[in-house]
Amino acid sequence: MPWYVVHTRSRHEYKVNTRLIQKNLITFLPEIESWSKQKDRRKKILAPLFPGYVFAESTVLDNETKLAILKTAGVVCILGKKENSEPIPVPDKKIDAIRCFVNTKTEIFTIQFPREGEPARIIDGPFAGIEGTVINRNVKKELFVISIELLQRSVAIKLKGFQISKI
Numbered sequence: 001m002p003w004y005v006v007h008t009r010s011r012h013e014y015k016v017n018t019r020l021i022q023k024n025l026i027t028f029l030p031e032i033e034s035w036s037k038q039k040d041r042r043k044k045i046l047a048p049l050f051p052g053y054v055f056a057e058s059t060v061l062d063n064e065t066k067l068a069i070l071k072t073a074g075v076v077c078i079l080g081k082k083e084n085s086e087p088i089p090v091p092d093k094k095i096d097a098i099r100c101f102v103n104t105k106t107e108i109f110t111i112q113f114p115r116e117g118e119p120a121r122i123i124d125g126p127f128a129g130i131e132g133t134v135i136n137r138n139v140k141k142e143l144f145v146i147s148i149e150l151l152q153r154s155v156a157i158k159l160k161g162f163q164i165s166k167i
Helices: 013-022 063-070 092-103
Strands: 003-008 026-028 031-035 044-048 053-057 075-078 119-122 131-138 143-150 153-160 164-166
Touching: 003 013, 013 026, 013 053, 026 092, 063 075, 119 143
Parallel strands: none
Antiparallel strands: 003 053, 003 075, 026 053, 031 044, 119 131, 119 164, 131 143, 143 153
8 A cells, every 4th residue: 555755744654653553544753762862861762754645555646545534633744756646656665664763773863954044063083062054065065065154254164964953
């Protein structure tokens, strides 16, 4: 049976998942274990692998089923082609690969590199803790040039990807 990707409002994945199950739809919300980002303590929590998305399975995606999904509180849309807004099914092989990936229980790290013009913080090296603005980046080589306001002068520093974080 084909799976469809349902785009949800920010941080509404669990609510949408529950509401779709209540409507007798088969859903899949892949979760990974990660460390919480609280400053006072750290603990392992379950978080969605794809924030903002839930997979829904339907044998036939007719107008009635589409409307039932879209009327669910917290749902934004069903992903598909832009031209005719026809939902595109996700192949079963990809869903099986995601299930296998989630079931391996390996620790996963997500890295979001800052884009040009975005504020960033240096987290490693002699300039650790200093904040600036990314003025150039090469993600393939993991090189970032960050501009730092220092005594009303900009100083550009080349950094590796592990040395910088998005603010």
